[in-house]
Amino acid sequence: MFTCPYCGLPQERFATLDADWVMLEPDMEPLAHTVPAERRWITVADGRVTVYGVCPPVVEQRCRIEHELACPSRALPDLWPWLTSLREENRRASERRDGPEPPASPAELPATG
């Protein structure tokens, strides 16, 4: 067991199939479909770990998550990049609008019964 240098909590180090290391959250195996696709780690026969590649995941499949996602001392990484892109596009679209009318307050809306 290793200690996270940011929060001091335990984390488990595993070798990955890519000859790298990943620090996983101990004692935590959420259902894979509740974890963003690229963040689902599973253990293979030799004890190494790899990102679970079945998508959509098998309903009862569980996975491991990186401690980084659970670390209270680090900012949460961008788990949904496509939503971040969409929000950025929408922010620009919103800024491009010329003098948007402020939304009417509910009191000014006609009563519709």
Ligand SMILES: [Zn+2]
């Ligand atoms: Zn930590």
